[in-house]
Amino acid sequence: MFMNMGQTLGNASPFALREWVVGSGALLGTAGNWGANGVASANLANGAASGNHGYDGGTQYTYTMSITRNGTDLNIISTMSGGTVNGTGTMTDSVTDTSANTFAFDTFAIRPSGSASAAGLFDTSLFRVDYFTVPEPATLTLAGLGMLGLVLAYRRPQR
16 A cells, blocks of 8 residues: 555545565665556555545544455455545545466555655554455365255154
8 A cells, every 4th residue: 555644645646556566676665666467656546536635643544454365366445544534534445456366465564655744653553464265166065065965864764
């Protein structure tokens, strides 16, 4: 997430979801290392309009990101809520990334778009990662057949 955290959302993409496109260099060093579908500085999604109301001091904001693997794609929803951010109290990016053929997650980064619009404090005391796995269809089929066999065996008349 590239976030403009000023009191006014002042750049062209103040709540932009991007992916690592360079693969080398400093993780938070330059915006040119980040983009979409291999294109540096492009956005996968942008969930706020430039010029809208931004962040206020002393106001609590909640950031939530959900990443769901769907076959060879990633469904990503990124939301910031609180106060009157973006004029409505919420900003949301939602995208299906079809270029994500391989998945490797070992870092989570929030990058302010510049030092002039960075928050003075990030409280990550409530940071949580939930990992859910959904069984493959073949596993569900085998489990279903096993349950069907048990039901049929139970219903068979006893002699």
